[in-house]
Amino acid sequence: MRERFWERLTLEELTDEEWEALCDGCGRCCLVKIEEEDTGDIATLNVACKLLDIDSCRCSDYPSRFSQVPECTKLSLDNVELFRWLPETCGYRRMAEGRGLARWHPLRSGDPERVHRKGISVRSFAVSERDVDEEDYEDHIIAVLPIEY
Template sequence: MRERFWERFALEELTQPEWEALCDGCGKCCLVKMEDPDSGDVATLNVACRLLDTDTCRCSDYANRFAKVPECTQLGLHNLESFRWLPHSCAYRRLSEGRKLASWHPLRRGDAVRMHERGMSVRHFAVSETDVDEADWESHIIDIIPLDDR
């Protein structure tokens, strides 16, 4: 990868490995989301995709995630604007909005330790969807993003 590519190149100019490296590994995009059909608001739960390893905050089967989890959505330049539900801390969102990577980002720090220490990952609160009955999901809402805030 090119040195400090995230500062020197636009998202459109990144190679696939550079694009993948932007992911900080927080796991927040792997939390279950529910959209209210009436208001359009999106609720985020502390319930994580069954493939998310909640200790490492990484997908346990990244190569096969779309086959195993059909609702998993691939983030790319073609759909980045529709991902306004991504957390404000997300590198993809930050860079697309003209902001810099967070000071704790693994690309800047060299590892993910600081991210986890700062509580920027789901490591300390996420539970696997295999451990929660879908009927109880509403009791696991941790955030609501109004339609007009996306």
């Protein structure tokens, strides 16, 4: 990867490896989201995708994630306008909004554990969807994002 690429290049100029490195390892994008039928609002649960390794906050089968979880969203320049559903702390969202990476981001801090120590990752509160019945999802809502934001 090019030195300090996140400070010097636009998202369009990044290599695939640099793009992937923008991930801060928080795991928040892997939390289950459901659309509220009445309002269209998006509810985020503390329930993580079955593929998320909650301890590392990384996908346990990243290369095959789309075949195993068809609703998994591939973050790319083609859907950057949809990044607003990502947490405000997300490296992809921050870069897309021109805010740069947070000081705790692994690229800036050199410490991939810092995201966990700062309490930004899902490590301390997520449960796997393998352990939660879908009919109990409403009990796991941790945030609701209005459709018009």
